[in-house]
Amino acid sequence: MDRLIPPSELPDCRVTREPEPPLPDEEAEWIRAAQAGDRSAFARLVERYWDRLYRWLYHLARDRHTAEDLTQETFLKALAAVKTFRAGSNFRAWVFRIGHNNFVNQKRSERRTKHQLPEDAVAPEGNSAELSAENREAVETVSQAVSELPTDFRAALLLRVYEGLSFREIAKALHTTEETARWRVFKARQKLMKVLSPELLPPGAVSEEIKE
Amino acid sequence: MDCQAVQNLILGLPDPRELSPTLRAHVLECQACSAWAKQAARLESLLAQLPVPPAPSEKKEAMLEELTSSGPVITRVPTVRPDHTGVWLDAAGRVLRKNTAYIGGLAAAILLVIGIYWLWPNKQTPPVAEATQDHPLLKNLVAHDIALARASTPAKRFEILGGMADDLAVETRGMARIASADELKRMAGWYQKVVNEGIIQQAKDEANRHMMTDAEKKNVFGALAAKLETDANEAERMMAESPQEAQPALKRMAETAREGHKTLRTLFASLASWVGDQAPSPPPAPLTADDRIRLLKANGQLIDNLVNQSIELSRAGDSENRAIACRKTAQLLAAAAEVAATKQEAERVAVLTRLFHKVVRDGLIPTLGDWKRGVPPESPSALRLAALRNEVPNDVINLKSAIPTSGAxxxxxxxxxALAQLDELTDKLMTKE
Structure with missing residues (x-):
């Protein structure tokens, strides 16, 4: 039976294990300090968000070199602009928005084919035996389908899934309206459901994933 | 609860694995939706497990190192120094180096344009006007559809159908000397559909339902019968003046009108007098013959669909069904606009987008309001209304997304x-009542 893989059992190809969410006061304190010029405080923010931003940008750009460059560029710009960040607003959405802007700018200046696969994509079967063959295949299929989504849909969907951002926060990150953000997530899921429905529920499988 | 609505609601949740009590109740009872919910939950779980390769170099570590070592506070992004070995400058430098050719080429092009402008300051090429795409029949049909969506009584719906038949009759007669046999046959078909399926069939239904008073029937059907008689006479007159290829279509129109007139008289023979209310027909649009043919060809399929949709609207018995039918009309127009956008037909995109806006603003939104006022909260109909209200902004956003924001x-x-008008729609639709 397929099960949700808990973070502690994720194979090594995953960039990060999800850190404990920061206490809101703690992060606010780091931001205040960074705005006052404390570089080590900004370093904590980088540590907290770098891997998450890189993961998201990787799925947008579908290339790890580009994703890394974009992540670096994002934090450079964030550092330069940290004094303009409005205390009390969502720092994560702010950083992701800068990242998204960088991605859009980069896309405009470079041509990529629509279905270019990253040269160094890591297939699940290259990793540990914890993943069942069935789950590996399902993840691979989903991964391919996600890479073929329109970029806007992909961006919104993964902010929702990975970061758990609300639709309002997704809208801020992507510089659009909340309704558009909600619609993009909806459309992304709808497209994936259409493409993947034969793979999503193996015959006879019983899913326990609907939460009580 | 409608299964399609439930499935859409599940996909629109922040997390499809967390269902509201209402959705859960339906899912537990409905096998299809239960399977759907399981698939959606599994998809959500699989998405969280997508693999990501590690970053190729250690830029994160390098940045952290730089930040935590002592030094001045950085307050701006460093400028490019090609030989600088600092980690932070690599990215900026690479971007510039990669784009040097483009930047150089762009600068040269700008200089060239400026040079040309200086040499020939008075040379102005007027923009080529795109041929109009504004077919009057299209606009009239959309206006009729909006009116049908808002029509709350059978009497009003019959009047609107009568107006629609009028427009089609006038247009067909107007094209009789210039259009081909096939085009005229198509137009006569639209007229026949509106008369037979719209007016006559529903008049027969009305004769059994008795939703109209005798006074209403006298006024409405009297006027319709008179219109049909006029249409028949006019079509027969045109036959004498039109070329051979127009004969079959005009004959078809004349026969339809005569038959319709006879049926109405028979159905309501007990009503003593007939009011010969002849509303003036709208004058034909000031278009050349070529324009009219061209526009007919360009809009033929859309008008086909709109005529069908009008019939459906006229048959919709309550505001829920009118709202659903009205939305379909809007979606037809949106689809046509999207096709026009792919063909780079800018004026057509603008016309169709404006028509879409009109249908939603003047037809659909008020009809949704009527529907809402008529249903108890938490009822199945209220849930369907909520689901439709959630979907309608998608239609607007879909259309906006399909229209490029650059280029021709x-x-x-x-x-x-037209796009700015769509923004206004999104605000209206999001207003919580």
Missing amino acids: VGENPNVRD
């Missing part, structure tokens, strides 16, 4: 105006 279409001022 995106830079057209009429397209931009």
